[in-house]
Amino acid sequence: MTPMMGAVVAALAAACAVVALLLPGDAIRPDWPDLDGVLVAAAVAAVALLALGRSRASRWTALGLAAAAAAWAVYCLAGDLRSGTPGSSTGVLAVAAVVAVAAAALALDRSRRWPAVPLVLVLAAGTVTAVTVVPGLPVRSVTAGPAPAAPLADHVSGDPWSWTSPTGVREVVAAGTGVAVAGSGGDITGLDGPTGAVRWTYARPGAHVRALVATPDRALLLASFAPGGGRDTGSHHLVVLDAFTGAAVHDGLLDEVLGDADQLAPTAGVLPKAVYQGEDDFRIEAVELRTGAGLWTWSAPDSCDSPFALPASGRDVVLAPLRCDDHIAVLGLDERTGVQRWEFRLPVSGPSEKRTDYFLHSSPGGETLSLSLRHTQAAADVLLDARTGAVKSTLDSRVPARVELGPSPLLERTENGETLSASVGNGVPVDLAACGSRLAHATTETAYWRLCSGPSGPFLHRQALDSSPALSVPVAWPALAEVAPSLLSGTRRHALVPAPGALVVVRAGATPVLGFP
Numbered sequence: 216m217t218p219m220m221g222a223v224v225a226a227l228a229a230a231c232a233v234v235a236l237l238l239p240g241d242a243i244r245p246d247w248p249d250l251d252g253v254l255v256a257a258a259v260a261a262v263a264l265l266a267l268g269r270s271r272a273s274r275w276t277a278l279g280l281a282a283a284a285a286a287w288a289v290y291c292l293a294g295d296l297r298s299g300t301p302g303s304s305t306g307v308l309a310v311a312a313v314v315a316v317a318a319a320a321l322a323l324d325r326s327r328r329w330p331a332v333p334l335v336l337v338l339a340a341g342t343v344t345a346v347t348v349v350p351g352l353p354v355r356s357v358t359a360g361p362a363p364a365a366p367l368a369d370h371v372s373g374d375p376w377s378w379t380s381p382t383g384v385r386e387v388v389a390a391g392t393g394v395a396v397a398g399s400g401g402d403i404t405g406l407d408g409p410t411g412a413v414r415w416t417y418a419r420p421g422a423h424v425r426a427l428v429a430t431p432d433r434a435l436l437l438a439s440f441a442p443g444g445g446r447d448t449g450s451h452h453l454v455v456l457d458a459f460t461g462a463a464v465h466d467g468l469l470d471e472v473l474g475d476a477d478q479l480a481p482t483a484g485v486l487p488k489a490v491y492q493g494e495d496d497f498r499i500e501a502v503e504l505r506t507g508a509g510l511w512t513w514s515a516p517d518s519c520d521s522p523f524a525l526p527a528s529g530r531d532v533v534l535a536p537l538r539c540d541d542h543i544a545v546l547g548l549d550e551r552t553g554v555q556r557w558e559f560r561l562p563v564s565g566p567s568e569k570r571t572d573y574f575l576h577s578s579p580g581g582e583t584l585s586l587s588l589r590h591t592q593a594a595a596d597v598l599l600d601a602r603t604g605a606v607k608s609t610l611d612s613r614v615p616a617r618v619e620l621g622p623s624p625l626l627e628r629t630e631n632g633e634t635l636s637a638s639v640g641n642g643v644p645v646d647l648a649a650c651g652s653r654l655a656h657a658t659t660e661t662a663y664w665r666l667c668s669g670p671s672g673p674f675l676h677r678q679a680l681d682s683s684p685a686l687s688v689p690v691a692w693p694a695l696a697e698v699a700p701s702l703l704s705g706t707r708r709h710a711l712v713p714a715p716g717a718l719v720v721v722r723a724g725a726t727p728v729l730g731f732p
Contacts, residue, residue, distance in 0.1 A: 220331040221322030225263035225277070227335060228318055231311035231342055232256040241302030241350065241468055243295050243442040245450035248304070251291050255308050258284035259315045266322040278319040285312035292349075298442035299353045299401050299422025300452040306345030314338045353421060358461045359405070359414040364392045364433070365716035368408065369659040371675070371688055373732045376411030376717070380404065383724040386703040389579070389714035390429040390436050391458035396721070396728055397424040397703065403438055405461050408716025411730045415461025417454070425451055426703055428479040431530040431581030433715070434458055435504055437479050437486070439469055455504050465507045480528040482550040482581065485510060487533045489524030496520035499535055501553060511553030525573060529601030530581030532556060536573050543571050543588055547604050557604025561588045561595045577601065578618045585610075585618040598624065621658030621713060623680060639663040640680045649685060650676050655711040655720070666690070666711045666720055675711075675718070675731065690720060690729060700724050
């Protein structure tokens, strides 16, 4: 009777292995079930069949096959855990394979001392544990309590604070009560703006942060993680964090097209996703950030198409490109319903085909949009109110508006990479000579800030938008031993971030983070 009970347990393990093939593989195994999973599941099924055999040789074969399957399943699980982005699939598969080893041994044992019922209980408990626990095993998280955020820094009035990141800095964004800093070790740290104190941490050791983006209201953070271990699977794991507490409010698999910072364009409440429909046409799906639930889907009307995703959103508006035979346009869709709120249209004559370009940027708070439309027959350059679509001003195509720097647009005229003239806000001329080599820059409501390189070292320069005198503050940075990589959000190697309670400066690849409250 004991061999038959072993075969029954092996059959249950085989069923569990089949279930594992239906579970998600996450970013490390986006095409699950893959060859590893199919081979292990097939081996466990073969163990169940061999355990039914009457000959002792077939049962010994079952035991050897089960041991090999278990060893490979555990190896796959260990690799997935090291990647920082495991799914539940290999965990369940490893449980099934290990129980299959015990079942094969039970089929060989005639002493009747091997209990089958505990093995079934182990199989059930192990499966539930793998499904619920394995995806979160790599996560290291320390959360904080709610706290109010100070106003965005606009002046420097106190001594700077300094915080040393455990790994090289890859990105910094204003969020919560200060800033969130992404490191090269798969770690994200929330710092308090006025003091520089660590409020919370979230890390996936082994994974790599590929993008860190805050919502326009700075209440949520979107962090995209790529699996480590040298495996480029083309998929990422998206985690939505509460920017004030560091608690994860939602996570899931993210397609590669949405894995980089220039393609994560959340509103305050939703993440737009562009889904390819064929023939150079996309539809937009809006996903609720806190729950992951789909809210609505928008597609271009008949005789038009939507050629790609736009890399920006308003505070509560999703932006959609539209291309028709007689016009090209950008639509503002309500973030909660998908209903069209406004349209900016550029009339054209004749089919647009692929002769169109859309250049769109949004201010950090999502209030203002800089839009350039290009067509072989027409063009438009405007600043728009993101909420209503109203035109704030018409721009010279040779002088683009940098609204992504802050609430006061910067207009620069350049030639061959050299800035010839610039103005900020309501036409205030920029003193170009005050900052010979600009490393980073940003605007606030009342000033234009630059991080500059000078003969005596780097310094912060504040040019007021009124008649107030300019201000320069030295920045004490240790020498960098090696060439720094660029930050995740582009080719820049330095960042200057007006955050709640402090202006924060970082250098890519270095560990010091400096704040000027």
